[in-house]
Amino acid sequence: MELTPFRCLRPAPRLVGRQVSAPLDVFDRDRAFELVADNPLSFLAIDWPDTLYPLEAQVDLTEAYAKARDLLEWRRERGVLVEDDEPSLYVYTMEEGGHRQTAVVGCLPVESFLDGTVRRHESTLEEKEDARAAHIDALGAQTGPVFLTFGDSDDVARAVADVQAGEPLYRFEADGVAQTVWRVPADGRGRALTEAFSGVGAAYVADGHHRAASAVRVALARRAADPSLPADAPCNRVLVAMFPAGQLKVLPYHRMVTGVDEAGREGLVAAVEAAGFSAAPADGPVAPAEKGAFGMFDGAHWWLLRAPASEGDDPVAALDVSALQERVLGPVLSVADPRRDPRLTYVAGTVGPEALEAAAREAGDAVAFTVCPTAIDELMAVADAGELMPPKSTWFTPKPFCGLFVRRV
DSSP states (O other), X not given: OOOBOBOOEEEOGGGXXXXXXXOGGXXXXXXXXXXXXXXXXXXXXXXXXXXGSOTTOXXXXXXXXXXXXXXXXXXXXXXXXEEOSSOEEEEEEEEETTEEEEEEEEXXXXXXXXXXXXXXXXXXXXXXXXXXHHHHHHHTEEOSOEEEEEOOOHHHHHHHHHHHTSOOSEEEEETTEEEEEEEEETTTHHXXXXXXXXXXXOEEEEEOHHHHHHHHHHHHHHHHHOTTOOTTOGGGEEEEEEEEGGGOXXXXXXXXXXXXXXXXXXXXXXXXXXXXXXEEEOSSOOOOOSTTEEEEEOSSOEEEEEOOOOOSSOTTTTSHXXXXXXXXXXXXXXXXXXXXXXXXXXXXXXXXHHHHHHHHHHHXXXXXXXXXXXXXHHHHHHHXXXXXXXXXXXXXXXXXXXXXXXXXX
């Protein structure tokens, strides 16, 4: 794998904790506006430039992206952001709630995303991809790395440990995540990191499918517009954060379905048993800890469900979220399209089953399901097969922050 250094545009050390932001999918729109109002230095103002306007304003995205570009340049000119003179790699450690994970941040060729070296497990929405590509193109920058994972490598681990023995560039906390960054110039330790990654055969998109697809789209569009574009043009590489798979923390996405009438809720247990699941009463909220187990709240009581064993070697069919969708959500609750049905809500695993129950009770006509986290090796098996997982199959935490590593293209 050809991981290369880059010239990073990054926060001035004295301001790093005030500038960086968790990625966009962590916030809803109202919360993003609140954060920018409370802290105008937040990188959300650049990554989500709607926040530069009144909350209820009808925003022209072309105008908003131009405004974000001007703000990015303003911060660079005034030293709020600083740009490296020489290309570097970065070692990036994140710690949250006793969990620790470390990435190497650099660039991969666009071709890695086209030839199967970098493998995806989710589809993208065209509208979202359009918006992100326009944002990259207007800013002339990739504002955060694509979150990739790879099979654990002793060579990479040794090279990273060697870097971590030195003094870090940043050490700060933001949004409850302690973060430490080491800059690694291209020569010396940087060369050792590059050589270590040359032995990594494949990487997998853990999070950031739209970010990756949009960066690739910008590169291809610029090539089409200018056939003489050099191979080493900045747009021909994608900013990535490479985390070893063994360090990642995966949480589930739970499901809540509204619009279920009283008869449907009362008959739910019998219906899931008819679908092949076993069902046993539970004393309280269920947080499944093993594959094939589910919690179900029928509007009044919790149940522990167990799915029948999957047949065949299809890695998608073997997923718990597939069993739930194909046997229960679809045929029993009439959720035929899990991407678009407005009755289906996905709830990140950062929310416990107690809060899920409270949401279902508040809705009044809802049932809820808790699931076991999808394993990393399941994700890799799906991607290796060239297949796609059902929507909202994984929630990784923590995710790389935005505005910490910016790459101009």
